[in-house]
């Protein structure tokens with residue numbers, strides 16, 4: 001299967017903007033790794049380099065032992081979920097769910113079956129004929145996650161997928177995500193500045209600051225043994 005490795009990644013936008021200085025991480029199959037850190041610390045940049053949307057200045061992205069650092073995004077078999085849903089407004093939920101597969105020339109019958117399976121998993125069966133404008137934020141984000149799942153990607157990348165939702169909905173969709181990704185075999189890399197999300201969803205958390213991984217450990221370990229003052233201050237103390 002597909003272990004994801006980041007090796008000494010660096011991204012230099014300009015001499016003064018170097019959000020990612022030297023980041024190395026491994027995410028095994030079935031692992032849910034969260035990149036946690038304050039706004040502007042380079043989380044999205046790391047995710048975008050994994051997805052191929054941004055080229056590293058130095059370092060490597062390796063998937064299943066194969067270097068893919070400069071491979072085009074469309075050739076990586078990764079599925080990305082953004083904060084802003086990025087659904088097609090003119091398409092129905094069913095069409096949005098199927099959209100990634102049509103590009104890959106999957107037979108119609110198989111598309112239909114996979115869309116039905118994912119709709120059932122996410123409780124979207126009743127909404128398949130709606131358009132994004134006719135749904136709540138939580139429903140839309142569920143569709144965005146569904147579109148990633150339909151693609152049966154080798155890696156799932158989620159960038160602050162809950163941050164546009166109100167508090168109640170955020171909690172509900174967070175619980176949904178936990179359940180959904182518990183059954184996925186692919187590596188998941190999740191980006192957030194919200195420590196509660198990081199602590200409840202992840203099998204491992206990488207706390208980022210100043211372009212480096214400050215600590216990489218399971219959530220309870222980060223709480224009980226913060227590696228430095230930054231981590232202690234950022235995650236706070238356990239309840």
Ligand code: ADP
Nearest residue numbers: 013017019037038039040041042043044045046
């Ligand atoms: P985060 O996701 O942790 O909030 P980002 O990765 O989006 O942080 O951004 C990290 C830093 O890099 C910020 O200072 C941001 O302004 C800068 N940055 C991000 N993308 C670009 C870009 N395309 N060009 C120049 N600077 C960028």
Ligand code: MG
Nearest residue numbers: 043044045159
């Ligand atoms: Mg970001």
